[in-house]
Amino acid sequence: MSNWIRDNSGVTRGGDQEAWVLHIRVRWPYVTLPVLVVLLGGGFVCLSVWETRRLRLPAWKTDVLATLTHSLDDGTHEQLREAVLQGRAREWAMGTVLNFEDAGRGLELKAQQDKSSSEWGEGPK
Structure with a gap:
């Protein structure tokens, strides 16, 4: 009901509006090691799969x-x-x-x- 009254009253009032803005700061020295480990781990898995298929070995599962x-x-x-x-x-x-x-x-x-x-x-x- 209060929204309807504000929208249909036709009265306006001047003022300032504020909004929250998020600022994200990446600290690269702390991020590079985990990213590097994930990339190297993924590369190792891909190379292991490739080598297993190349040698026609059965997968251990x-x-x-x-x-x-x-x-x-x-x-x-x-x-x-x-x-x-x-x-x-x-x-x-x-x-x-x-x-x-x-x-x-x-x-x-x-x-x-x-x-x-x-x-x-x-x-x-």
Whole structure:
């Protein structure tokens, strides 16, 4: 009702009108590092996809076993490679227990065959 009265009264009054104006100041030294990290990360992902397709490798997607092969100790890595060549990687992995052990230069992920597993005895020879 008050809007209708103001609009239809025909009375005007002089005055000043103020409006809020937003000013945005970008502090480039604080923005460049996150932007650079995002761009480099995106570039790494694109190069990884390109390299995987170029070499015609299967995508790992959610395959944890493939990811673990790059973090295991050398002996376990070779055993797993042998199991993959024999087509028994999943069986080998099911009979394996992973532990973190102190390797002198930090923790290292080492694998041991689970003796209680009846499906698989020792790792591939």
